[in-house]
Amino acid sequence: MSSHREAPxxxxxxxxxxxxxxxxxxxxxxxTIIANYLPAEAPAGGPNFYEFDDDVRYGIHIDNDxxxxxxxxxxxxxxxxxxxxxxxLYNTGPIDALDSRNWNRRQTYSVVKVGRNTNPRISYVGRDxxxxxxxxxxxxxxxxxxxxxxxxxxxxDGTKAFAGQRADPFFVDLGSVxxxxxxxxxxxxxxIPTANAAGIDSLKTSxxxxxxxxxxxxxxxxxGSVPSDPMSELAVLGVWAGAExxxxxxxxxxxxxxxxPWVQVSRLGNPLFNEVIVPMAExxxxxxxxPYLDKRFAKYxxxxxxxxxxxxxYPGVFPNLAGVTADRADLLAILLTGIPAGIIPxxxxxxxxxxxxMLRLNIAIxxxxxxxxxxxxxxxxxxxxxxxxxxxxxxxxxxxAVAGATYPLVNPSYTPxxxxxxxxxxxxxxxxxxxxxxxxxxxxxxxxxxxPAA
Amino acid sequence: MADLSRRTFLSRGxxxxxxxxxxxxxxxAVLAAAATAVAGAGEEAGAEDLVALEGPMFVHVxxxxxxxxxxxxxxxxxxxKDQALVSKxxxxxx
Numbered sequence: 001m002s003s004h005r006e007a008p009x010x011x012x013x014x015x016x017x018x019x020x021x022x023x024x025x026x027x028x029x030x031x032t033i034i035a036n037y038l039p040a041e042a043p044a045g046g047p048n049f050y051e052f053d054d055d056v057r058y059g060i061h062i063d064n065d066x067x068x069x070x071x072x073x074x075x076x077x078x079x080x081x082x083x084x085x086x087x088x089l090y091n092t093g094p095i096d097a098l099d100s101r102n103w104n105r106r107q108t109y110s111v112v113k114v115g116r117n118t119n120p121r122i123s124y125v126g127r128d129x130x131x132x133x134x135x136x137x138x139x140x141x142x143x144x145x146x147x148x149x150x151x152x153x154x155x156x157d158g159t160k161a162f163a164g165q166r167a168d169p170f171f172v173d174l175g176s177v178x179x180x181x182x183x184x185x186x187x188x189x190x191x192i193p194t195a196n197a198a199g200i201d202s203l204k205t206s207x208x209x210x211x212x213x214x215x216x217x218x219x220x221x222x223x224g225s226v227p228s229d230p231m232s233e234l235a236v237l238g239v240w241a242g243a244e245x246x247x248x249x250x251x252x253x254x255x256x257x258x259x260x261p262w263v264q265v266s267r268l269g270n271p272l273f274n275e276v277i278v279p280m281a282e283x284x285x286x287x288x289x290x291p292y293l294d295k296r297f298a299k300y301x302x303x304x305x306x307x308x309x310x311x312x313x314y315p316g317v318f319p320n321l322a323g324v325t326a327d328r329a330d331l332l333a334i335l336l337t338g339i340p341a342g343i344i345p346x347x348x349x350x351x352x353x354x355x356x357x358m359l360r361l362n363i364a365i366x367x368x369x370x371x372x373x374x375x376x377x378x379x380x381x382x383x384x385x386x387x388x389x390x391x392x393x394x395x396x397x398x399x400x401a402v403a404g405a406t407y408p409l410v411n412p413s414y415t416p417x418x419x420x421x422x423x424x425x426x427x428x429x430x431x432x433x434x435x436x437x438x439x440x441x442x443x444x445x446x447x448x449x450x451x452p453a454a
Numbered sequence: 455m456a457d458l459s460r461r462t463f464l465s466r467g468x469x470x471x472x473x474x475x476x477x478x479x480x481x482x483a484v485l486a487a488a489a490t491a492v493a494g495a496g497e498e499a500g501a502e503d504l505v506a507l508e509g510p511m512f513v514h515v516x517x518x519x520x521x522x523x524x525x526x527x528x529x530x531x532x533x534x535k536d537q538a539l540v541s542k543x544x545x546x547x548x
Contacts, residue, residue, distance in 0.1 A: 248512040248526045257510040260526030 004039030068292030068356030137449025199426025238358030
């Protein structure tokens with residue numbers, strides 16, 4: 001999965017597990033950034049429904065000068081409250097308002113904005129902001145969309161914010177890709193062949209917990225401008241998210257105590273970076289590091305294991321890819337530095353020589369009127385890997401890129417194998433995914449009543 | 455600290471351990487003072503020197519052989535060497 005349970009340590013700490021990050025330009029000269037946590041929530045998972053952890057510090061980071069360090073960070077902390085100590089229930093009646101007395105266990109959150117070069121450096125921009133409840137069912141959470149929409153708030157710096165349960169927009173056929181890399185639509189060509197079949201979206205009824213912000217572009221650029229020239233270095237932002245826990249933690253009878261510096265336990269910029277690029281033995285370390293230190297992992301991008309596996313798993317299908325021995329400068333650019341000017345006409349998202357896994361968004365590229373799920377691979381400059389939209393097919397884009405689709409960008413004499421243009425896991429167009437027309441855009445969570453646990 | 459036993463150490467937590475390195479008050483600012491206080495380690499702090507903490511303070515013996523100790527409080531930590539303190543902590547757990 002993009003980053004759902006992608007590393008050994010964080011797979012045991014789901015409330016801190018950052019599953020996906022999205023960043024895209026939105027109306028009103030704003031950028032919307034969405035960071036999801038808590039992978040593969042079963043909607044019916046009560047009576048203790050999913051929630052953020054009061055002991056985790058969640059963060060969305062923006063780098064505006066290309067050094068892989070955050071220039072602007074939004075930190076989220078949560079507070080959980082039980083309003084009725086005499087019941088085992090999450091709710092004792094319909095939750096029809098944010099102040100409903102029937103809602104027993106609820107969360108609020110605060111947002112701290114940290115500016116690297118601002119005065120003051122740290123400022124509270126939101127306190128006691130409400131989260132919606134989980135989507136339980138028509139009796140407990142009627143009019144869920146209205147209830148959730150009522151939790152969208154405008155912070156002290158003009159940023160819109162939302163924090164709560166949402167439908168996971170990520171789609172992938174986990175059952176196939178983790179079964180020795182087979183892709184159902186073309187698995188007759190696999191080393192261990194079976195009949196071709198349609199892809200199965202493993203996350204099509206899963207929820208996540210979302211942090212979403214919509215920030216004026218002028219609040220994120222290094223000079224406070226709203227760039228209109230896509231070729232300007234001011235137009236590119238690096239985005240990633242993460243989660244931190246305090247270094248020491250003690251369970252003392254029924255209480256829990258934390259102390260010491262915050263240490264990062266999860267992070268995510270580009271989808272699938274830690275999942276597919278970094279060897280398992282180093283995944284936990286990758287999660288603990290900051291992007292500016294990613295040079296250490298560049299060798300795994302330059303010689304990706306998946307590119308060596310594809311010709312083995314699909315004999316005779318990738319002969320050209322099998323012959324590539326040079327470092328993959330195309331992937332190094334896409335994932336670690338951004339694509340420099342002169343490669344794709346009218347486009348760049350280059351952030352300089354510092355190798356850092358960040359989702360790079362050129363904010364001078366306006367939203368596409370007809371988005372292509374393949375983003376840049378589909379000649380849609382507003383899509384992944386120029387930022388990432390909720391509908392972008394990150395799995396197919398990265399699969400095809402690793403398989404050689406983007407190698408001609410740096411080696412024009414190279415011809416991608418014929419299969420590269422058609423390989424995919426077959427999970428796009430899941431009919432269950434519905435997005436909102438306005439912030440926070442990400443869809444209403446699946447109801448526990450409608451999607452019972454297996 | 456004469457009555458310090460394993461049970462009282464565990465129940466009283468790290469505040470007891472802190473007492474051995476000098477008088478500390480709550481908050482990050484105290485951490486710098488902690489290292490200074492350690493320079494004079496060997497002096498026993500009295501009960502009157504102990505100041506209530508707003509939150510927990512954890513003492514992490516990072517390297518017992520080297521006497522390296524990390525004190526974590528609030529959102530910060532400080533590392534220093536105090537072999538006498540480490541020896542006391544080790545004795546307290548036996």
